[in-house]
Amino acid sequence: EAGVAQSPRYKIIEKRQSVAFWCNPISGHATLYWYQQILGQGPKLLIQFQNNGVVDDSQLPKDRFSAERLKGVDSTLKIQPAKLEDSAVYLCASSLEFLGTEAFFGQGTRLTVV
Amino acid sequence: AQSVTQLGSHVSVSEGALVLLRCNYSSSVPPYLFWYVQYPNQGLQLLLKYTSAATLVKGINGFEAEFKKSETSFHLTKPSAHMSDAAEYFCAVKSNFGNEKLTFGTGTRLTIIP
Numbered sequence: 553e554a555g556v557a558q559s560p561r562y563k564i565i566e567k568r569q570s571v572a573f574w575c576n577p578i579s580g581h582a583t584l585y586w587y588q589q590i591l592g593q594g595p596k597l598l599i600q601f602q603n604n605g606v607v608d609d610s611q612l613p614k615d616r617f618s619a620e621r622l623k624g625v626d627s628t629l630k631i632q633p634a635k636l637e638d639s640a641v642y643l644c645a646s647s648l649e650f651l652g653t654e655a656f657f658g659q660g661t662r663l664t665v666v
Numbered sequence: 667a668q669s670v671t672q673l674g675s676h677v678s679v680s681e682g683a684l685v686l687l688r689c690n691y692s693s694s695v696p697p698y699l700f701w702y703v704q705y706p707n708q709g710l711q712l713l714l715k716y717t718s719a720a721t722l723v724k725g726i727n728g729f730e731a732e733f734k735k736s737e738t739s740f741h742l743t744k745p746s747a748h749m750s751d752a753a754e755y756f757c758a759v760k761s762n763f764g765n766e767k768l769t770f771g772t773g774t775r776l777t778i779i780p
Contacts, residue, residue, distance in 0.1 A: 593772060593773070594771050594772045595710070595756070595770045597767065597769065600767060600768075607766075645768075647766075647768075652698045652715070652717035654700055654715050656712075657702075657709035659708055660708075660709050662707075
């Protein structure tokens with residue numbers, strides 16, 4: 553079974569530029585998560601989708617971050633404009649929609665804003 | 667809202683010694699609980715999960731955890747540490763109702779001393 557795919561693995565941009573990350577979840581997984589993991593910290597949930605609807609985006613900085621999940625499958629996370637404090641690893645995860653199921657994670661995208 | 671607290675951001679043990687990583691949860695109802703491991707430059711990998719069945723849960727790589735409702739704890743243990751266990755470990759909680767938000771602790775970095 554293929555895992556969660558993310559691209560790119562690494563990205564370096566200057567502040568005020570824009571950047572986009574892509575995630576392809578495991579086939580059949582209705583729930584998709586985007587997490588931000590700053591160095592030395594635990595993952596922080598940015599947004600959670602159930603199929604193509606947003607379930608939770610309470611910690612998404614909506615003035616600069618946006619995310620969409622097209623047709624309930626792939627998802628993109630965008631930052632525009634980027635700030636230095638956005639430097640982090642962005643993790644995508646997916647899970648079945650049944651209660652108690654675990655989330656499967658991709659390898660993440662490491663973003664460095666200079 | 668549910669949350670988890672990991673006591674000890676860094677833990678060092680000698681090779682062959684007992685590993686004990688602490689996690690306490692806060693939830694109004696018994697939640698689902700998970701332990702994940704993260705190796706450098708990798709995503710998160712599930713070690714084990716508690717979903718209200720047996721309170722003693724066995725996972726991969728010889729790890730196990732015990733759910734104790736009276737102590738609101740879900741500590742991770744391994745009888746004998748191996749060098750390959752050196753990694754970052756995260757406890758996570760998921761509600762058993764509602765939107766199934768998956769919330770992580772701040773992590774514990776485990777170092778194995780030869």
